[in-house]
Each structure stands twice: as C-alpha cells, then as structure tokens.
Amino acid sequence: QKEVEQDPGPLSVPEGAIVSLNCTYSNSAFQYFMWYRQYSRKGPELLMYTYSSGNKEDGRFTAQVDKSSKYISLFIRDSQPSDSATYLCAMKGIAGNQFYFGTGTSLTVIP
Amino acid sequence: DSGVTQTPKHLITATGQRVTLRCSPRSGDLSVYWYQQSLDQGLQFLIQYYNGEERAKGNILERFSAQQFPDLHSELNLSSLELGDSALYFCASSVLGSNTEAFFGQGTRLTVV
Numbered sequence: 001q002k003e004v005e006q007d008p009g010p011l012s013v014p015e016g017a018i019v020s021l022n023c024t025y026s027n028s029a030f031q032y033f034m035w036y037r038q039y040s041r042k043g044p045e046l047l048m049y050t051y052s053s054g055n056k057e058d059g060r061f062t063a064q065v066d067k068s069s070k071y072i073s074l075f076i077r078d079s080q081p082s083d084s085a086t087y088l089c090a091m092k093g094i095a096g097n098q099f100y101f102g103t104g105t106s107l108t109v110i111p
Numbered sequence: 112d113s114g115v116t117q118t119p120k121h122l123i124t125a126t127g128q129r130v131t132l133r134c135s136p137r138s139g140d141l142s143v144y145w146y147q148q149s150l151d152q153g154l155q156f157l158i159q160y161y162n163g164e165e166r167a168k169g170n171i172l173e174r175f176s177a178q179q180f181p182d183l184h185s186e187l188n189l190s191s192l193e194l195g196d197s198a199l200y201f202c203a204s205s206v207l208g209s210n211t212e213a214f215f216g217q218g219t220r221l222t223v224v
Contacts, residue, residue, distance in 0.1 A: 044201075101156070
C-alpha cells in the first residue's frame with residue numbers, strides 16, 4: 001500500500017464550478033499536509049499547507065484535513081481556466097525529513 | 112522563479128549510458144531532495160542530502176547515486192540507463208526543519224532511446 005493515494009483523474013470542469021480534490025494516507029504520524037500545484041513543464045509550487053486537523057482558507061482555495069479518516073481535501077471555488085494544472089498532495093511527519101507526495105490529479109477548467 | 116536551478120533542462124541519451132544532473136539550491140537552503148516523476152508513478156522521492164550528508168533515501172535504484180558538494184550544489188548520477196529511466200527529474204531544496212515547503216526547480220527531462 002502506498003503511503004499516499006490520490007486519484008489521478010483527469011478531472012474536467014466548466015469555469016465557475018467548485019472543484020474537490022482528495023487524498024488518503026495510511027501513516028498516522030503525518031502532521032503536515034500540503035497541496036502543490038504543477039503547471040505543464042514546470043516544477044511543483046506550494047499552494048497551501050495545514051497542520052494537523054482542520055480547515056484553512058486562502059481566497060478561492062480551502063484545504064481540509066480529517067486525521068480520523070486519514071483524508072485530506074482541497075476545494076477550489078469559482079474555478080478559472082488558469083487553475084488548469086496538476087495538483088499534488090504532500091505530507092510529512094514531525095520527525096523525519098521526507099515529504100510524501102501523491103501522484104497528482106490533472107485538472108482542466110473549460111472556459 | 113523558485114530560486115532552484117537545474118541543468119540541463121533536456122537530455123537525450125542512449126541505453127547503457129551514464130548522465131549527471133545538476134542542481135543548485137536556493138540561497139541559504141542546506142537540504143536538497145531529488146525526485147523522479149513519470150506519468151504512471153507520479154512524484155517519487157529518490158534521496159535527500161543535508162549540508163553534504165545523506166539524510167533520507169527513497170526508491171533510488173542502485174544504478175543511481177547522488178552527492179552534495181561543499182558549495183551545496185548537488186548532482187544526481189544515473190548509470191547503465193534503461194528506457195524506463197526516461198522521466199522528469201526534479202530537485203527541491205528547503206531549510207532543514209521546514210515542515211511545509213520544498214522549493215522545486217524546473218526539472219530535467221531525460222529521454223533514454
């Protein structure tokens with residue numbers, strides 16, 4: 001079983017839709033949860049992070065962590081064509097140096 | 112621009128050959144990570160160095176090796192290349208102790224023919 005599981009998609013939505021991206025994980029030691037965005041032919045860049053459980057909102061983006069279910073989500077409201085990218089979840093424990101990434105979900109927002 | 116520089120951007124080589132990928136981390140970052148990204152496997156962690164010393168090892172093949180030099184740049188050496196090694200190779204850097212962010216370079220696209 002992989003440490004982090006993420007549906008690869010692809011996901012295609014109309015402009016203005018609400019997008020929900022999800023990851024599940026198996027390691028209960030994970031405490032830091034991140035979402036990276038990767039545009040085509042570019043390196044991933046950090047979009048949001050949360051510590052432990054709870055929600056975090058940044059503009060049109062909301063990250064949610066449910067540690068009891070080992071499930072994290074990223075919601076994108078009023079999606080825009082510029083949101084078209086691959087979204088990768090990543091996780092890390094307090095101890096240890098390694099970031100564990102999901103395989104990424106490819107999102108296309110259609111104008 | 113993340114501040115992480117990778118060279119070369121593209122590399123085409125034949126099976127059985129050896130290549131070296133180079134990474135310069137962000138100024139001040141002592142920790143360097145190497146990742147392999149392929150379509151079917153996603154982003155796979157290979158190895159991490161901190162201030163010249165190996166800190167963590169992931170799914171790195173024995174044919175692959177890496178090192179971090181005193182000036183903190185890092186090199187990933189791939190030898191006896193196979194067709195399946197064709198992928199994007201990313202370098203990322205972070206401040207050790209950073210639990211939330213690694214800054215990625217633009218990647219090196221390796222094609223083995």
